[in-house]
Amino acid sequence: MEFAIISALNGVIYGLLLFMVSAGLTLIFGMMGVLNFAHASFYMLGAYIAYAVSSIFGFWAGLLVAPLIVGGVGMLVERYLLPRVHAHGHAHELLLTFGLALIIEEAVKLFFGDFPVNYQMPESLRFAAFSLFDTNYPFYRLFIGGIAVAMFIALWLLLSRTRTGIIVRAAERLPAMAEALGHNIPVVFMSVFGTGAALAGLAGAVAGAFYPTNPNMGLELGVIVFVVVVVGGLGSLKGSLLASLMIGLFSSYAVGIDWSLATLFDLAGLGGWARAVGGLITMEVSSISGTIPFVLMLLVLLIRPAGLMGERN
Amino acid sequence: MRTIIPAAILLIALLAVPPFLGLGWQNALVNLLIASLFALAFNLLSGQAGLLSFGHAAYFGVGAFATLHLMIAVEDGLPFPTPLLPLAGAGAGLAVGLVAGVFATKRSGVYFALVTLAIAELFHSLAPHLQGWFGGESGISAMRMPWGGFVFGSLLEVYYLTLGWVVLSILVLWAYTRTPFGRLTLALRDNEQRVRFLGYDAHAAKVVVFTISAMFSGVAGALLAISNETANYALFSAHVSAQVVLHTFVGGATIFLGPVIGAVVFTLFAYIVSDLTRSWLFYQGLIFVLVMLYAPIGIGGVIRHHLRHWRSIDWSRLAAPYALAGVGGAMIAGGVVFLTECVAILFGEEYAVAMRDAGDTLPPFEMAGMSWDPLGPASWLPPILLLSIGGLCLHRARDRIKPLWDAIEGGAAKEGTR
Numbered sequence: 106m107e108f109a110i111i112s113a114l115n116g117v118i119y120g121l122l123l124f125m126v127s128a129g130l131t132l133i134f135g136m137m138g139v140l141n142f143a144h145a146s147f148y149m150l151g152a153y154i155a156y157a158v159s160s161i162f163g164f165w166a167g168l169l170v171a172p173l174i175v176g177g178v179g180m181l182v183e184r185y186l187l188p189r190v191h192a193h194g195h196a197h198e199l200l201l202t203f204g205l206a207l208i209i210e211e212a213v214k215l216f217f218g219d220f221p222v223n224y225q226m227p228e229s230l231r232f233a234a235f236s237l238f239d240t241n242y243p244f245y246r247l248f249i250g251g252i253a254v255a256m257f258i259a260l261w262l263l264l265s266r267t268r269t270g271i272i273v274r275a276a277e278r279l280p281a282m283a284e285a286l287g288h289n290i291p292v293v294f295m296s297v298f299g300t301g302a303a304l305a306g307l308a309g310a311v312a313g314a315f316y317p318t319n320p321n322m323g324l325e326l327g328v329i330v331f332v333v334v335v336v337g338g339l340g341s342l343k344g345s346l347l348a349s350l351m352i353g354l355f356s357s358y359a360v361g362i363d364w365s366l367a368t369l370f371d372l373a374g375l376g377g378w379a380r381a382v383g384g385l386i387t388m389e390v391s392s393i394s395g396t397i398p399f400v401l402m403l404l405v406l407l408i409r410p411a412g413l414m415g416e417r418n
Numbered sequence: 419m420r421t422i423i424p425a426a427i428l429l430i431a432l433l434a435v436p437p438f439l440g441l442g443w444q445n446a447l448v449n450l451l452i453a454s455l456f457a458l459a460f461n462l463l464s465g466q467a468g469l470l471s472f473g474h475a476a477y478f479g480v481g482a483f484a485t486l487h488l489m490i491a492v493e494d495g496l497p498f499p500t501p502l503l504p505l506a507g508a509g510a511g512l513a514v515g516l517v518a519g520v521f522a523t524k525r526s527g528v529y530f531a532l533v534t535l536a537i538a539e540l541f542h543s544l545a546p547h548l549q550g551w552f553g554g555e556s557g558i559s560a561m562r563m564p565w566g567g568f569v570f571g572s573l574l575e576v577y578y579l580t581l582g583w584v585v586l587s588i589l590v591l592w593a594y595t596r597t598p599f600g601r602l603t604l605a606l607r608d609n610e611q612r613v614r615f616l617g618y619d620a621h622a623a624k625v626v627v628f629t630i631s632a633m634f635s636g637v638a639g640a641l642l643a644i645s646n647e648t649a650n651y652a653l654f655s656a657h658v659s660a661q662v663v664l665h666t667f668v669g670g671a672t673i674f675l676g677p678v679i680g681a682v683v684f685t686l687f688a689y690i691v692s693d694l695t696r697s698w699l700f701y702q703g704l705i706f707v708l709v710m711l712y713a714p715i716g717i718g719g720v721i722r723h724h725l726r727h728w729r730s731i732d733w734s735r736l737a738a739p740y741a742l743a744g745v746g747g748a749m750i751a752g753g754v755v756f757l758t759e760c761v762a763i764l765f766g767e768e769y770a771v772a773m774r775d776a777g778d779t780l781p782p783f784e785m786a787g788m789s790w791d792p793l794g795p796a797s798w799l800p801p802i803l804l805l806s807i808g809g810l811c812l813h814r815a816r817d818r819i820k821p822l823w824d825a826i827e828g829g830a831a832k833e834g835t836r
Binding site: 134138140186189190193195196197199200201203204205207208210211212214215216217218324328331332335339392393395396399400402403406407410 | 468470472521524525527528529531532533535536537539540543544547656660663664667697699700702703704706707710711714758761762765766767
């Protein structure tokens, strides 16, 4: 029971964090058809900028400045780099963002070294929110979740309740038509790209203080974020929220589950035979928890590439 | 004839020179050959068939592991000739590539890239847990066994074995492009719809291309296994997949030997520069992005462009602006390297210690045998001058080169219409 509840809480909060990063990625893809390989690097950049700023001006300044700078970087990339390769097709846009991801990772190593940095939450946030089964639940986890929820609500209100939101949605559906109606589509695209990057940067700034901040965090989160946006459906915000929560819950539960395929065979009375065969059959869920998201992603890509909530195939 | 003579000279050089080189260079050449073959195999899929894969490490790694298993069997007494070991890599690459290809080629574009990425990640995350196949986290090792008078103990023998397989594979891959199926591969990239209308089964064709590409990637992996005598799950990592993408697109994906150019440039770059600076991966990424931005056809593409218009190029007018561009480029490179190395030193651990010793002031630092003051204008003047003058040179050169090339291409177009 204790395991179930604590894991559920942790899973939901990890899922919300995944959503903060994947929201920008999926918005950008839905709009421009660019799968941004550098998106998880924006997340890492956010964590490192927040670390650098907060070591001088304090935690909250870092939290405020990091998304702004990362958003600015995103806008510059969209404005000056992507159009250069646009004529050569989507593959080249993909390759360009891929190269940018490499550069950002190496630049971070250049400035901060190839090891984790000591980015910590402030003392004022380091307390237990409540006690559950004699364990103190850290408030900061709730803080991460709260920021993600606030961001989702803000984003949703912006997209569905304001004039700006209508223009953004129009630009996503029929960019040419929206432009013909007199809206400045290049600026819309740039803002969406910048906002997506800023959200990833915010996620990095918030999460970096809780999870380790190291030069691999971009790559590690990056592949999981790809899984999330694919499973949710590329371009669908709701889908990526759902998939984020799914993956988050799964990865927090999987650590504690020692079932394997052999357990299934037990039901049919073949457990002994299965264990004798060994290999894949006897691998426990906990030890392959890193693999299952990719299996899920493959299945979705092959069976229903539009994902859970996507419309287009 | 025009291509055969340079190729023969190159081959003779590759045969004759290595015995006189040191072990370090021999090893670098082995890696260079393997990287070349891997990039060519990758390019069959990404450049010629237009299917961009982000997970070719899977087939490379599978080839390496299969070869090592065969080598272990040979150690235990299986009579299998050592020079034919790469066949195991080819077989494994072919088998895994066939299965992966059937599924991956059902999708195209970004979705294809994601499927291949997921397949490679599958291997990467499973391999450390599979003791029997991939030897867990430490991997598996085997020894090269002597065969038919060859001991395969020295690096030179391994080099010649690698050279033989790589040259053979390149010839086969080149011959492939001359077959009707090779032309069909290009058609798949250019207009898949039309291929289908012509009555071909596009999916089956893609599977075949995918499988062949995976098979030769497996051969490349096998050659690596033979030269290293060991492999672990890191072979499946995203870095391996990333490297081959870098090599291929910097070299030029639209030209048959383009990937080889990229592989040669980057392997030599890594061999020479990684000794000098820790930031070489940063430069590598920078080079890749610059090529993507300013020469999306790659180095090979630029070379071919020049060769094609060779007759109509008026070198007496083009040489001066080209030299100017070269000088400008070199100056900008110098400025960027200067700044990067400054950052690497100023933000490094050693400098942090020096700063603490100096009582939280900024002490001078050593770079390229000279002492620099971090706050002195004399330290920051060189990069600023290099970057600004270099930029100016490039700008001037571009303004002069562009009309000349427009004239050349305009003339060529007129020839064509006549």
